[in-house]
Amino acid sequence: MRRGLALLLVALPVVALAAAGNSWVPLPGGSFRSALKYEDVRKVEVAPFELQKRPVTNAEFLAFVKSHPQWRRDRVATVLAEPRYLSHWAGADRLGEEALPEQPVVQVSWFAASAYCEAQGGRLPTWSEWEYAAAADETHRDARKDPVWRERILNWYSQPSNHALPRAGLQTPNAWGVQDLHGLVWEWTDDFSSLLVSSDNRVQGDADKLKFCGAGALSMDDRENYAVLMRVAMLSSLDAVDTTANLGFRCARDVK
DSSP states (O other): OHHHHHHHHHOOOOOOOOOTTOOEEEEOOEEEEEEEEETTEEEEEEOOEEEESSOOBHHHHHHHHHHSGGGSTTTSOTTTOOTTTTTTSSBTTBOOTTSOTTSBOOSOOHHHHHHHHHHTTOBOOOHHHHHHHHTOOSSOSOOTTOHHHHHHHHHHHTSOOOSOOOOTTOSOOOTTSOOOSSSSOEEOOTTGGGEEEOOOHHHHSOTTEEEETTEEEEETTOGGGHHHHHHHHHHHTOOTTOOOTTEEOOOEEEOO
C-alpha cells in the first residue's frame, strides 16, 4: 500500500538508471532457518532473487534525484519524507563534504528508497531475503553458528555511529558475492513494518520478547541472534517517512 501511495503521488517512470559498479548478484534461495519465528516455525522458503552487490551510494542517489526532481529534498512531498531527508547534502542536488560520492546514501525514507529501486526495475528486499544474504561470511553461506563471525558483527553494533562513513564496497564479498551487509549502515527492507516490537507485558507475556506479525517470539537474551534482534528492533521503530544518519538501502529484484 505504501508503494502504491508513492507511485500514485509522484507518477514515477520505471527507467533503468546508471549504477556504475553496483552489479546484481544472483542468490539461489531455498529453505532457510530464520532467527524469527513465523507461527512457531522458523523455516522459511526464499525464492531465487538478485541483490545489489553493495548499498546505494550518494552518487547513485544523486543521479536518481536529478532525473526524478520530485525526490529533491526541497520538492519531496511531506507525506513521503520527513524534514531530515537528505539533510546532510550540501544542496538539493549537490553532495558536498558531508556526503561523498562513494559513501552509502543515508537520511533516505522508505518511500524514497522504494522509489529508487522501482526506477531500477527492482524493489527493496524482503526481511527474509536480507537475512538470508546476510547470514553468509566470506567462505560459508551460513556462518551464524561461528562465534568468531558473530563476535565481529556484534563488535560493529557496539560502536558509536557518529563518525563519517567509509565508502561502499571496501569489504571482502561474502560467499554469495555481496558486500557491506554488516559493518557499514543499517538497511531498509520492503516489509520493515511487519517487524513488530511491543514493550507491553499484557500483550506478549514478557517485555523482552520480539513479535513477528503478532505471532511467535524471539528472546532478547538469545545472544546468538542478538545482532539480528537489534536490527529488527531498529526497523520496527520506524515509520516509512523516517530517515536516520546510519540507515541506507540496496535493491533486490525477482529472477525472470
